[in-house]
Amino acid sequence: MAPIFSSVLLSLCLLSSPFLSNANAHKKLGFTADLIHRDSPKSPFYNPTQTPSQRLRNAINRSVNRVAHFTNIYGKDASDNSPQTEITSSHGEYLMNVSLGTPPFPIMAVADTGSDLVWTQCKPCEDCYTQEDPLFDPKASSTYRNVSCSSSQCSEFGTEGSCSTDNTCSYSIAYGGDRSHSKGNVAADTLTLGSTNSRPVQLKNVIIGCGHNNAGKFNKKSSGIVGLGGGAASLVSQLGDSIDGKFSYCFVPLTEKDRTSKINFGTNAVVSGKGVVSTPLIKKSPQTFYYLTLESISVGSKKIQFPGINSGTGQGNIIIDSGTTFTFLPMEFYTQLERAVASQIKAERQEAPQGSMGLCYSATAKLKVPVITVHFDGADVKLDSSNSFAQISEELVCFAFRGSDDFFIYGNLSQMNFLVGYDTVSRKVSFKRADCAKM
Numbered sequence: 001m002a003p004i005f006s007s008v009l010l011s012l013c014l015l016s017s018p019f020l021s022n023a024n025a026h027k028k029l030g031f032t033a034d035l036i037h038r039d040s041p042k043s044p045f046y047n048p049t050q051t052p053s054q055r056l057r058n059a060i061n062r063s064v065n066r067v068a069h070f071t072n073i074y075g076k077d078a079s080d081n082s083p084q085t086e087i088t089s090s091h092g093e094y095l096m097n098v099s100l101g102t103p104p105f106p107i108m109a110v111a112d113t114g115s116d117l118v119w120t121q122c123k124p125c126e127d128c129y130t131q132e133d134p135l136f137d138p139k140a141s142s143t144y145r146n147v148s149c150s151s152s153q154c155s156e157f158g159t160e161g162s163c164s165t166d167n168t169c170s171y172s173i174a175y176g177g178d179r180s181h182s183k184g185n186v187a188a189d190t191l192t193l194g195s196t197n198s199r200p201v202q203l204k205n206v207i208i209g210c211g212h213n214n215a216g217k218f219n220k221k222s223s224g225i226v227g228l229g230g231g232a233a234s235l236v237s238q239l240g241d242s243i244d245g246k247f248s249y250c251f252v253p254l255t256e257k258d259r260t261s262k263i264n265f266g267t268n269a270v271v272s273g274k275g276v277v278s279t280p281l282i283k284k285s286p287q288t289f290y291y292l293t294l295e296s297i298s299v300g301s302k303k304i305q306f307p308g309i310n311s312g313t314g315q316g317n318i319i320i321d322s323g324t325t326f327t328f329l330p331m332e333f334y335t336q337l338e339r340a341v342a343s344q345i346k347a348e349r350q351e352a353p354q355g356s357m358g359l360c361y362s363a364t365a366k367l368k369v370p371v372i373t374v375h376f377d378g379a380d381v382k383l384d385s386s387n388s389f390a391q392i393s394e395e396l397v398c399f400a401f402r403g404s405d406d407f408f409i410y411g412n413l414s415q416m417n418f419l420v421g422y423d424t425v426s427r428k429v430s431f432k433r434a435d436c437a438k439m
């Protein structure tokens with residue numbers, strides 16, 4: 001795994017153009033962008049004929065696939081010597097409207113905390129998946145430049161031993177499991193991020209993958225990925241010092257589909273004030289993922305411990321992810337948790353739909369759900385019933401936790417209506433209860 005990327009390699013600064021925020025080169029940045037949920041009316045994926053519970057069922061399916069891919073990556077990374085970077089193929093669910101190059105060329109990219117590289121499909125295409133929007137043409141951007149083989153960026157971002165005869169650095173990413181991939185040139189160009197209610201921010205010399213050969217499970221409505229993982233190539237690591245390693249997001253509940261979730265960077269991403277709790281971010285391989293330490297979960301006053309937490313091997317036992325629906329726990333831990341929750345709910349338990357969550361009740365039952373508190377190292381996060389139960393069909397409401405054999409993930413239902421802040425410098429993740437629709 002590459003060492004943490006040093007921001008010295010990048011000359012990141014803001015252009016002084018009238019439509020840009022007027023921060024200058026060495027100032028700390030603070031900016032906010034919209035996260036367009038794939039099922040929101042603003043998203044190109046929007047399907048108005050789907051009901052909210054159909055959308056959730058589809059999300060659950062995608063989420064289960066994502067866990068399968070996490071497992072895949074994890075298994076692969078143990079060997080560590082693979083020349084390719086393995087990243088997940090269920091790419092998360094939020095789109096970011098970014099622009100690349102000069103003049104700015106709009107790109108609908110998937111924002112993903114489960115991967116690192118920022119890439120888009122580029123002209124000329126040797127082999128590209130079908131994309132509805134026009135392709136980015138590096139020749140049309142006056143700020144585009146290829147990264148050369150001899151540069152330090154190439155050793156950070158490029159694929160070993162893959163220099164072309166003309167000294168251009170190339171990359172290759174294989175996506176776990178399903179043979180999806182992207183290959184192309186490592187390049188630097190200007191990336192513009194904006195939000196509906198703030199001025200666009202131009203980031204110069206962001207290292208991107210300009211993909212000329214991309215195939216697999218990519219959606220024709222999206223034209224690339226913005227990786228927000230913890231690895232060297234991610235946008236977060238590249239922005240480095242200028243954002244003090246900070247970003248935060250606030251996920252609006254799915255029921256408020258007209259509201260846009262937000263992602264904040266730098267000075268806008270500080271999570272502070274009353275009720276903030278923080279837990280250490282643990283360094284572990286692969287660095288792409290954000291590892292936390294989950295000690296126990298309380299159901300009312302009954303506390304259930306994460307298996308092995310007292311043996312000293314528990315550090316970094318769970319990944320926090322934006323693109324996984326449920327929270328996945330070790331099977332025996334989940335079983336105890338489910339039993340404790342079920343024992344405190346009066347309503348009659350219903351059979352779970354095939355291949356779906358275990359603990360379900362009738363949607364019409366007036367459920368009194370026990371308070372569930374998630375105890376991370378140093379941070380007690382109190383969930384409310386909309387974090388712990390989700391309506392998955394007209395008839396059923398089910399517990400939003402599941403058992404897994406090998407991969408443990410703190411999912412996004414547990415994070416809804418929390419401001420979740422990542423600080424990759426002080427190495428901590430903070431949670432603060434919030435009304436995300438009002439942010």
Ligand SMILES: *[C@@H]1O[C@H](CO)[C@@H](O)[C@H](O)[C@H]1NC(C)=O
Pocket residue numbers: 057058061355
């Ligand atoms: C979820 O996936 C399973 C198996 O892949 C499939 O049988 C089922 O129809 C899918 N459900 C939805 C709602 O798409």
Ligand SMILES: *[C@@H]1O[C@H](CO)[C@@H](O)[C@H](O)[C@H]1NC(C)=O
Pocket residue numbers: 037058059060062063066092093251252253254322323324325412413416
């Ligand atoms: C959580 O992740 C799933 C799967 O990627 C996605 O479909 C869903 O919309 C996300 N939910 C929220 C509240 O962000």
Ligand SMILES: *[C@@H]1O[C@H](CO)[C@@H](O)[C@H](O)[C@H]1NC(C)=O
Pocket residue numbers: 042043097106
């Ligand atoms: C994305 O940005 C472009 C250019 O700024 C704009 O024209 C387009 O309407 C935006 N799309 C969405 C869905 O916000």
Ligand SMILES: *[C@@H]1O[C@H](CO)[C@@H](O)[C@H](O)[C@H]1NC(C)=O
Pocket residue numbers: 138139144145146164166168185
């Ligand atoms: C970048 O490298 C590719 C492949 O070597 C080449 O075709 C292209 O012309 C180069 N672009 C620029 C702007 O130098």
